[in-house]
Amino acid sequence: MAVNYASKYASEIAKRFTANSFVKPNTSGKLDFTGVKTVRMYQLMTVPENNYKRSGSNRYGDPQDINDVVLEYTMERDKSFAGVVDKGDAKDQTIQNKAGQWLNQQIREQSTPNADKYYFRKVANFGHCAKVTEAPKKNTILDMFADAQVWFDNHLVPTDGRIAYIPASMFKLIVTSDAFFSLEKLGTKALTKGDMGELYGFRTIKVPDTYLPKNCYFLCVHKSATELPYKISESNMHKDAPGISGALIEGRYYYDAFVRGEKADAVYAACAQSAVIEDVEIGGSSGAVTLTCASAKLIKYTTDGSDPRFSANAMIATSGGSLNIESGTTVRAVGLAYAQWGNNNTDEGKFPGAVVEQTIA
Known part of the structure; x- marks a missing residue:
């Protein structure tokens, strides 16, 4: 007999994924993949302004067709897992509890980190890649964040909802820099709690060094600019499957990461120039x-x-x-x-x- 965990625990699994993810709570969540793997959106193209003419024909300028552009997003990451919970106890309830605990751990230790790492890799490839001529140092790292702020300001990215993902090694450079620690209250808080709060208008999130792609020093995004849709497609528990004393748990899920095309300027990756x-x-x-x-x-x-x-x-x-x-x-x-x-x-x-x-x- 198989218990369908996808239908029974889908909402709970989604909550666990979100709770354990550095990224998921800070994405738009507005691409609706309900029942499908591909979503198409239409972006209207604007036309240049003209100087109004007070005489003659076409006083507003030559009319131009208003065109739209099709933006297509498809979830392509299709992953699976399988594990066995040994019977050990004849009680079905015990097996189901162990299966649920294992599934939670599988999501926390495998599915969520892999999705986050994929998000950083893909998003860094679809925004603005700022060329950094030299690896950040204590006396240069804050200037690099100031450059990110200038980019966001110049591209009219809203100030509310700006986020900076900072690898642990970069976080260390920031909190040990003289310029940062001279801000007495902010520097003390960072050293005692490992929390920087906001930096140049970006809410900072510290992530493990291994999460961001190689040669990417930090990543700044606006919450509305990126997506990380995640779906449990199938998750079943098979009791006493052939050759197994206990429960065989099999799961399949798919996800992807996207930069919204109309908001690509709200993604800034500081990358090695080379x-x-x-x-x-x-x-x-x-x-x-x-x-x-x-x-x-x-x-x-x-x-x-x-x-x-x-x-x-x-x-x-x-x-x-x-x-x-x-x-x-x-x-x-x-x-x-x-x-x-x-x-x-x-x-x-x-x-x-x-x-x-x-x-x-």
């Missing part, structure tokens, strides 16, 4: 446009004004190859550090360049 690939160079002219980025594993581009990192209309280009694009078209392109995202990604520790654009002559 780990960030160069920006795409857009060259040529009408009918023979070239996109060049030798170190990129993949070049994506769009011709409808949308962000190639997120748009369902994005196309793939070969570095140096010729593209038949008409004059007057605005090309946006980005060089990515991976050939495809997912389990086949072998480029952890590398990050994409900036999205560049150019109107073709």
